[in-house]
Amino acid sequence: MKKLTLIRVLSLFVFMFLAAGAPAQTPFEEEVHYFSIIPEQPGAEGDKVQVVEFFWYACPHCYKLEPHIGQWLERKPDAVEFVRIPAMFKRADVVLHAKTFYALTLxxxxxxxxxxxxxxxxxxxNRLATAEDMEALLADKGVDVEAYRKAMKSFAVQTQSRRAEVLAGRFDIRGVPAFVVDGKYRTSGLEGDLQMQAIDYLIDKVIAEKRAKKQ
Structure with missing residues (x-):
């Protein structure tokens, strides 16, 4: 009986030793949860890491992810830059929403x-599919509609909208929400906190790669 117990104890120690030496497996796999962007695009300068979200106001998945993004923004490292870019798919309502985002930002x-x-x-x-619907909402929220109209026609908004379309092409954005981490990796299609965890994983990956280049 004692001999059997001793064998069990030794077996447990062997198992613990092997487990400790085994490489940890990441929950996120390339070509499944994230994709490399080829060729790589510029990211943040220096030691900073840029996270870009491509979104659309009328996208239900973008809407559901908003609270998770808000919580993530409260805890993200200072070295991480977060940038929103509206989708510029070839539809009038999508373009209206994108330009509205840039006009309100301006x-x-x-x-x-x-x-x-x-x-x-x-x-x-209310899908806000027309300029009239959007202006009615903004007026109700106290926005100067005339200033909004001028902003919508401004050179800055036109330029930013074109840039958004170009970047979506470079990053191969076909749906939203989609995230690009430092111009190197794209992730999308995950729900809630899992999506934010994937972003954190890619941020750590980019930081490790930047450190490795310096060595």
Whole structure:
């Protein structure tokens, strides 16, 4: 009996030793949860890491992910830059929403109206598919509609919209929400916190790669 117990104890120690030496497996796999961008595109300068979100106000998955992004932004490292880029798919309502995002950003009110636009579309079921619908909502929220119209026609908004379309092509963005980490990796299609964990994993991966290059 004692001999059998001794064998079991020795077996347990052997198992623990082998497990300790085994390489840890990542929960995220390339070509499954994320994809390499070829060729690599410019990311953040220096030691910073840039995370870009491609989104569309009318996308239900983007809307569901908003609270998770908000929580992630509160805890993200200072060295991580977060940038939103609206989708520029070839549809009038998508383009309207994208230019509205840039117009409100130019006016300095995008942050306070972002949630209102999402809620109007997904909670109140008003898709804001026309300029008239969008202007009515913005007027109700206290936005100067004339200033909004001027911003929509501005050179800055036209330039940013074209740039958004170009970047979506470079990163092969075919649906939203989609995230690009430092111009090297794209991830999408995951739900809630799992998507944010994948982003954190890719941020750590980029940081490790930058450190390796310096050695």
């Amino acid at each position: 006016m300095g009110v995008e942050d306070e109206l972002n949630a209102a636009i999402f809620d109007e579309i997904h909670v109140r079921k």
